[in-house]
Amino acid sequence: MDELDSAIIRNLQLDARLTNRELARRLGVAPSTCLERVRALRERGVIKGYHADVDLGALNRPVQAFVAARLRPTSRVVIDNFKAAIGVLPEVTAMYVVTGDDDFLIHLAVQDLEHLHAFLIDRLSQRREVISFRSSVIYESIRNPVLTELPR
Amino acid sequence: MDELDSAIIRNLQLDARLTNRELARRLGVAPSTCLERVRALRERGVIKGYHADVDLGALNRPVQAFVAARLRPTSRVVIDNFKAAIGVLPEVTAMYVVTGDDDFLIHLAVQDLEHLHAFLIDRLSQRREVISFRSSVIYESIRNPVLTELPR
DNA sequence: AAACGTTGCCGAATGAAGTTCGGAAGAGGT
DNA sequence: ACCTCTTCCGAACTTCATTCGGCAACGTTT
Structure with missing residues (x-):
């Protein structure tokens, strides 16, 4: 390097x-x-792959959101099952297992707010391990190229 | 299409x-x-670009986190200034302006927890418009390809 | 210090891929 | 049935990817 x-x-x-x-x-x-x-x-795996950056609006998925979810119990089997079940849903573009108040952060891209709501009540609320969730609609996304070396 | x-x-x-x-x-x-x-x-802008997917760990930035920040006042000038100031920092890989309890969601990639802490207290706390923030360290990231068409 | 091995870089040659363009075929409209 | 617009194709041409032998720089050993 x-x-x-x-x-x-x-x-x-x-x-x-x-x-x-x-x-x-x-x-x-x-x-x-x-x-x-x-x-x-x-x-060496430094470059993991090459991906086309697609405009989700042009694909009729203009509404993006983050959903923070809390699971109980926080056991391996619950985490893995949830990950597997939610990760394959087409609305989901990314998932993050995180520390803090929430256990999962889910990035969604859907047609409209109605479909966002439908996802929340049909896919998340329905699962018994989900004890709570909060959703945040994304107004704007800014991506920053990684400059490799951090100063200091 | x-x-x-x-x-x-x-x-x-x-x-x-x-x-x-x-x-x-x-x-x-x-x-x-x-x-x-x-x-x-x-x-047509459907494909916005092509990007190499880089392993942040290999670039000596193995610690990733989301930071949710609240700003006051939520005026255009405050939002824009914050966006411009934080968006150019090398630790920041993405920013999202969102609805909900928080106004900003910031994705970071840093060397270690010490640098995460330094970022929080030196870059965020220092700004007077930031009235609170919560950080979540990312254990695992799962990316999902966008399949274009959503069912239903 | 000389000999050796290792590593990284280069440049030419070959084969594969990108790109352009004229024409054919199909769809929609009159 | 004719015209027009669009889309697709295949051949020709240009550019690029990829391989490989050799060279030079560096570090190691004796």
């Missing part, structure tokens, strides 16, 4: 479809060198 | 570096057709 690797990651985070030649040109190295570096980053 | 477009999006969400030829082969269309479809999806 030297400066060259960091630069590769920075560039591919912003545009994963950069051609290897263009990437090499920007970094001032030969394409073959660049290719080898990228391959090594993938094999 | 027909079935072909949906299939393109599904595939590029899972692997944005699929070759156009391979993508065309999977969909059973000519490469030129596929290329035109992908270009149209980009121009």
